[in-house]
Amino acid sequence: MFKHLLVPVDGSELSLRAMDSSIELARQLGARITAFVAEPDVPLAAVSSNPTTFVKQVEAHQAKSDAHARNVLGAFEERAKAAGITFVGETLTTVAVDNAIVETAERCDCDLILMVTHGRGAFGELLFGSHTKNVMSRTKRAVLVLH
Structure with missing residues (x-):
């Protein structure tokens, strides 16, 4: 059966449901979880054309994105570890x-x-x-969709 679950999350109310459901499924299957947070790239329309200001805005956006990803993955990790599930967190800006x-x-x-x-x-x-x-149209892996 399934031994390694990828669970994309974003910190929303729906992603809390994904966390809880994936932890329960992993517990039943004896599987491990890799959580994934995709953070948005800095929107170019929102940044200054002044090079100094641009760099500061990009750095501020990256710091905010990093903090958000850490918070989301940290909350997920706490839940998974409390349930005895092996957990890894991944993040990417894209x-x-x-x-x-x-x-x-x-x-x-x-x-x-x-x-x-x-x-x-x-x-x-x-x-x-x-x-x-x-995702369903691009992957050959099984996809479980919660509604």
């Missing part, structure tokens, strides 16, 4: 979240990707896209 999830699953040799979906429907997907659908 604009291509879907690709980053697929590549992390391959690099870490995960055999199941557990994701949550907002279930926005066709109109919501048109406006916001669907990371879950994109």
Whole structure:
């Protein structure tokens, strides 16, 4: 069965559900968890064209992103360790979240990707896209989707 779960999380209410569900599944399967946080790159439209200001804005964005990832992964790790689950946290700054999830699953040799979906429907997907659908279409690994 599945022995290594990749669980992308972002700190939202839905990702808390992914944490709890993946921990319970890992406990039942005797599996380990790799949690993954994809942090957004600095939006170029939001930064100054002044080189000194630009560097400061990029550094501030990176520091904020790093702190967010540490907080999310730290909370997940506490829950996993309390349940006796082997846990590793991974983070990456990227604009291509879907690709980053697929590549992390391959690099870490995960055999199941557990994701949550907002279930926005066709109109919501048109406006916001669907990371879950994109991951499902790009990976050969099993994907478990929670709604």
